[in-house]
Amino acid sequence: MTQRRSYAVGTGLFIVLGFAALAYLATQTTSVANSRQGSSYPVETRFANVGQLKVRAPVKIAGVRVGSVQAIDLVPGKEEAKVTLSIDDNHKDIPDDSVATIYTSGLLGDQYVGIQFGRSKNPVKEGGELGLTRPAQQLEEMLGKFFGGGSAPDHLGGTFHVTGNFTNIGGLQVGAAVKMAGVPIGSVDSIVIKPGSSEATVTLAIDKRYSQIPDDSAAAVFTSGLIGSQYVALQPGGSPEYLQEGDELVLTQSAMQLEDLIGKFLVNGSPSNNKNGGASGDAKPDNAGKK
Amino acid sequence: MTTRDDNVVIRSLTQIGACGLFLLTVLAAIPRSMRHGRETLRQIWFVGAMSLTIVMTCGLFVGMVLGLQLYDVLSIFGGTSATGTVVAIAIYRELGPVVTALLFAGRAGTSITAEIGLMRATDQLDAMEMMAVDPVAYVAAPRFLAGVIALPLLGVVFCAMGVFGGHLVGVTWLGIDNGTFWSNMTAAVDVHKDIINGVLLKSFAFGIVVSLIAVFQGYTTPPTSEGVAYATTRTVVASSIAILALDFVLTSFLI
Numbered sequence: 160m161t162q163r164r165s166y167a168v169g170t171g172l173f174i175v176l177g178f179a180a181l182a183y184l185a186t187q188t189t190s191v192a193n194s195r196q197g198s199s200y201p202v203e204t205r206f207a208n209v210g211q212l213k214v215r216a217p218v219k220i221a222g223v224r225v226g227s228v229q230a231i232d233l234v235p236g237k238e239e240a241k242v243t244l245s246i247d248d249n250h251k252d253i254p255d256d257s258v259a260t261i262y263t264s265g266l267l268g269d270q271y272v273g274i275q276f277g278r279s280k281n282p283v284k285e286g287g288e289l290g291l292t293r294p295a296q297q298l299e300e301m302l303g304k305f306f307g308g309g310s311a312p313d314h315l316g317g318t319f320h321v322t323g324n325f326t327n328i329g330g331l332q333v334g335a336a337v338k339m340a341g342v343p344i345g346s347v348d349s350i351v352i353k354p355g356s357s358e359a360t361v362t363l364a365i366d367k368r369y370s371q372i373p374d375d376s377a378a379a380v381f382t383s384g385l386i387g388s389q390y391v392a393l394q395p396g397g398s399p400e401y402l403q404e405g406d407e408l409v410l411t412q413s414a415m416q417l418e419d420l421i422g423k424f425l426v427n428g429s430p431s432n433n434k435n436g437g438a439s440g441d442a443k444p445d446n447a448g449k450k
Numbered sequence: 451m452t453t454r455d456d457n458v459v460i461r462s463l464t465q466i467g468a469c470g471l472f473l474l475t476v477l478a479a480i481p482r483s484m485r486h487g488r489e490t491l492r493q494i495w496f497v498g499a500m501s502l503t504i505v506m507t508c509g510l511f512v513g514m515v516l517g518l519q520l521y522d523v524l525s526i527f528g529g530t531s532a533t534g535t536v537v538a539i540a541i542y543r544e545l546g547p548v549v550t551a552l553l554f555a556g557r558a559g560t561s562i563t564a565e566i567g568l569m570r571a572t573d574q575l576d577a578m579e580m581m582a583v584d585p586v587a588y589v590a591a592p593r594f595l596a597g598v599i600a601l602p603l604l605g606v607v608f609c610a611m612g613v614f615g616g617h618l619v620g621v622t623w624l625g626i627d628n629g630t631f632w633s634n635m636t637a638a639v640d641v642h643k644d645i646i647n648g649v650l651l652k653s654f655a656f657g658i659v660v661s662l663i664a665v666f667q668g669y670t671t672p673p674t675s676e677g678v679a680y681a682t683t684r685t686v687v688a689s690s691i692a693i694l695a696l697d698f699v700l701t702s703f704l705i
Contacts, residue, residue: 166495167488173499177603180610184649187632188538188613189639215640425526 198248199226200285204259209240210270210295212261217271218244225250228272244272244289254279255287261295270295318364319404320348323378328359329389329414331380336390337363344369347391363391365402373398379412389414472666475586476594482584483591490592497558497593498600502607504557505550509608512545513537513615521624530624534631535638537616542644546609548697551656554601555689559664562593563685566668567678575669590665597661598654605653647704652697659696660689 206212209231218226226246234241246253256277263270274289283289328350337345345365353360365372375396382389396410483490520533566589569575575585613635620626639645664685671681 166492169499170491170495173494173502173600174603176502177606180603180606181645181650183610184542184606184613184645185641188635189641189645 199245200248200251201229202244202246202253202283203286203288204242204244204272204292205234205288205290206240206242206259206261206292206294207238208261208294209242210261210263212242212270212272212295216269218246218274219271220250220253220274220276222273225274242272251282253283253289255281255283255289256291257283257289258291258293259289260293263295317367318345318348319367319370319402320362320364321402321404321406321408322360322362323391323408323411324356324358324360325378325380325411325413326358327380327413328361329380329382331361331389331391331414335388337365337393338390339369339372339393339395344393361391363408370401372402374400374402374406375410376402376408377410377412378408380414382414468670469662469666472669473662476591476662476665479584479587479591480595482587483595486588486592489588490595493592493596494600497554497562497596498603501554501557501600501604504553505604505608506611508549508553509541509546509611510615510618512549512608513541513612513617514619516540516545516612517616517619517624521620521626530620530626531630531634533620533626534613534616534635537620538613538635538639539644541609541612541616542639543648544697544701546612546649547605547652547656548693550605550608550653551601551660551693552690554597554604554656555660555664555686555693558597558600559660559685559689560682562597562661562664563668563671563682564678566590566593566665567671567681570669570671571673571675571678573673586669590669594661594665597664598657601657601660602650602653605649605656609649643704651704652700655696655700656693659692663689663692 212228212231214228214231216228217224218228226244228242229245230241230243232241232243233239242259244259253274254277256279258275258277260273260275261270262273277291331347331350333347333350335347336343337347345363348362348364350359350361352358361378363378372393373396375398377394377396379392379394380389381392393408402408516537517533520536521530524530524532524536566575569585569589575589578585578588617631621628621631667681667685667688671677
């Protein structure tokens with residue numbers, strides 16, 4: 160009997176320990192606020208583009224979480240997304256002219272909906288709509304604007320061809336865009352290495368509408384965005400002569416390898432990191448020595 | 451049932467089919483096995499509580515090594531504050547349930563198989579039938595039930611120890627800020643996706659599979675000492691394969 164009782168006690172202890180561990184995981188290592196299903200009220204918003212916003216993404220006011228995204232649907236027949244926000248009941252005082260914006264937390268973080276208060280005295284009603292929204296900023300578009308990236312022009316009204324020699328074309332591919340002042344004016348027609356040469360000869364097909372390009376223009380291989388595709392940028396020179404079919408661009412600048420750039424950045428940055436971790440770094444050999 | 455002439459495909463299919471039928475038999479016997487509640491309790495003690503030591507030790511070391519490795523890699527990008535997040539998510543979603551199930555198959559599955567196999571070899575199961583005691587309800591079902599109940603609990607304990615191990619290495623040893631460690635973790639871990647679907651559901655599924663394989667292999671052992679040896683080996687091999695394959699399938703549904 161005592162034997163049986165010890166089994167029962169041990170098993171009971173085991174089960175209690177299991178549930179204690181579960182309670183520990185659920186309360187200490189997760190945000191209870193993330194899953195709190197307290198009373199909340201829905202508010203509708205419409206966005207031109209929700210980007211990577213996901214259901215259950217947080218809704219924040221001044222950076223403080225006040226609710227979550229309940230549903231994301233497409234408005235029927237429109238190129239518009241209807242996002243239903245579920246906001247906690249103790250935040251009832253959101254002005255009805257507030258602006259809902261989709262933000263990204265950090266460069267690569269998740270997206271969330273931020274609400275900036277308007278000046279209206281009337282709070283938004285339950286099931287009401289926030290009319291003023293700003294869509295998600297697509298990282299590609301932002302970087303595109305920043306770096307003058309974009310895509311090749313869709314249709315070309317006849318082209319003429321010029322060539323340029325590059326020592327390194329990086330990840331440039333046939334069909335990549337050719338741009339001047341950030342505007343796509345043509346595409347890369349072919350990339351070959353001529354026999355006996357160590358340089359890549361890139362043939363550019365440029366739209367005939369852009370025929371007035373000085374013949375001393377420089378061509379450079381750029382990258383659109385952090386991980387975007389590469390394109391050829393033309394920087395106009397000052398020559399009165401214009402580029403003709405079959406001309407060669409003499410001034411070229413090869414591709415900057417993103418790896419090199421980031422490598423430089425990281426290598427320059429890392430010594431300070433090492434200093435921060437210096438105390439712990441010193442501890443390792445000590446411990447090894449003791450063993 | 452099977453002969454030596456059958457090829458490996460036929461043999462495996464026969465095994466899987468017999469295993470499936472056996473699952474139905476065991477499930478049908480569970481209500482009847484409730485009369486032997488103490489036996490189930492004793493089995494939970496044996497397969498669950500007795501496995502705690504190995505599960506807790508392994509959980510601690512898995513968490514510690516994850517913390518160490520992640521700190522090393524993440525320091526390249528200056529992102530050591532994410533160590534806690536990645537430790538927790540990796541353990542909850544994959545390592546916790548899978549490693550616990552593998553340990554469970556090795557620690558408890560083999561002993562279940564050997565015990566039932568020896569009962570079979572020494573005609574104890576037949577003797578029970580002679581005495582009008584249903585061996586499925588008295589021997590197989592309590593062990594199956596115990597495994598299904600014990601594995602999720604063990605999985606949760608493993609995860610808790612893993613996070614503790616990660617904290618031990620990351621915060622206490624390597625000096626990540628304590629607050630950052632926890633707040634990044636709580637911000638990223640989701641109760642529903644990571645703990646209920648990750649730890650509990652997976653462990654529950656693995657519990658069914660491992661316990662079924664262990665009980666089935668023991669119950670269908672050829673009644674020789676060699677047969678018991680083979681059955682024990684097959685329990686570990688089949689359980690390990692089943693756990694890892696099922697893990698992939700479950701993950702692809704849950705992710």
